[in-house]
Amino acid sequence: MMDTTLPVRRKNGNLLVPFSVEAADGDLGDGVKELTPDDPEYAQWEAWLKRRGLKARDEEEEKNGLKG
Amino acid sequence: MGDKLQVDGDPEHMSETQRRHIEDMAKVSDDLLARAVAAGLKFRIGDTSVGDAFPEKKGQPVKGQAGVIWDQIGGVYRPKSSTVFVGKGVASHNTDSLFIHELGHGLGDKLRYNHHPDLASIHEAIYGRLNPYHQQGLPRGPGRREMLADGLATFLTHGDGAVAAEYGPEFALFLRRLVKGQI
Numbered sequence: 621m622m623d624t625t626l627p628v629r630r631k632n633g634n635l636l637v638p639f640s641v642e643a644a645d646g647d648l649g650d651g652v653k654e655l656t657p658d659d660p661e662y663a664q665w666e667a668w669l670k671r672r673g674l675k676a677r678d679e680e681e682e683k684n685g686l687k688g
Numbered sequence: 689m690g691d692k693l694q695v696d697g698d699p700e701h702m703s704e705t706q707r708r709h710i711e712d713m714a715k716v717s718d719d720l721l722a723r724a725v726a727a728g729l730k731f732r733i734g735d736t737s738v739g740d741a742f743p744e745k746k747g748q749p750v751k752g753q754a755g756v757i758w759d760q761i762g763g764v765y766r767p768k769s770s771t772v773f774v775g776k777g778v779a780s781h782n783t784d785s786l787f788i789h790e791l792g793h794g795l796g797d798k799l800r801y802n803h804h805p806d807l808a809s810i811h812e813a814i815y816g817r818l819n820p821y822h823q824q825g826l827p828r829g830p831g832r833r834e835m836l837a838d839g840l841a842t843f844l845t846h847g848d849g850a851v852a853a854e855y856g857p858e859f860a861l862f863l864r865r866l867v868k869g870q871i
Contacts, residue, residue: 642830648766651760
């Protein structure tokens with residue numbers, strides 16, 4: 621199964637995932653944050669990967685093909 | 689695009705980041721870009737973060753993300769000035785194209801695609817299979833506009849088959865109609 625919006629797994633096991641923000645002035649920003657295993661959102665991403673039968677992108681692989 | 693496109697620095701000596709954004713812009717049809725410009729959108733291609741590109745954002749905290757400041761953010765859509773800015777953040781955004789993702793936010797706002805009833809029903813129908821980023825805020829929340837932005841990026845970089853595989857055929861059809869100006 622193809623999935624193009626995957627998190628990136630760092631060597632230490634943490635996950636890099638996208639996040640969005642809406643500022644008070646209406647600006648919509650898009651960035652990336654690092655989740656540690658004790659973060660509740662980490663478990664949500666892991667559950668999603670498992671449910672979809674997917675693996676996070678490898679950090680080294682991501683470095684070789686930076687996108688944004 | 690004339691004065692609707694600004695490239696920071698010397699356009700003759702763009703950085704790798706800027707060249708990548710320009711390459712991504714070339715994946716967008718002239719017709720779709722023309723509709724974006726007609727809707728009032730302007731584009732700025734930078735080589736810095738949002739915080740470094742806009743003085744009023746420099747050092748400012750990002751609401752809802754503890755410890756994050758705008759200097760770490762690589763892309764933004766600014767509705768008040770109708771500006772799409774893409775540069776670079778501390779890490780690459782997980783989307784297929786940051787330029788197209790931000791364009792998606794601009795189109796979603798100016799042409800009201802964010803609130804299109806077909807998009808709403810598709811998002812609700814596939815909500816259970818979406819990742820936490822596309823689920824955020826429950827079905828009516830910001831996850832829907834992020835799905836639109838990411839879906840458009842996937843559509844224009846990998847084609848409608850990739851969108852259908854990831855989100856289902858209805859969303860691929862919605863994006864095809866959007867790109868062709870049929871909605």
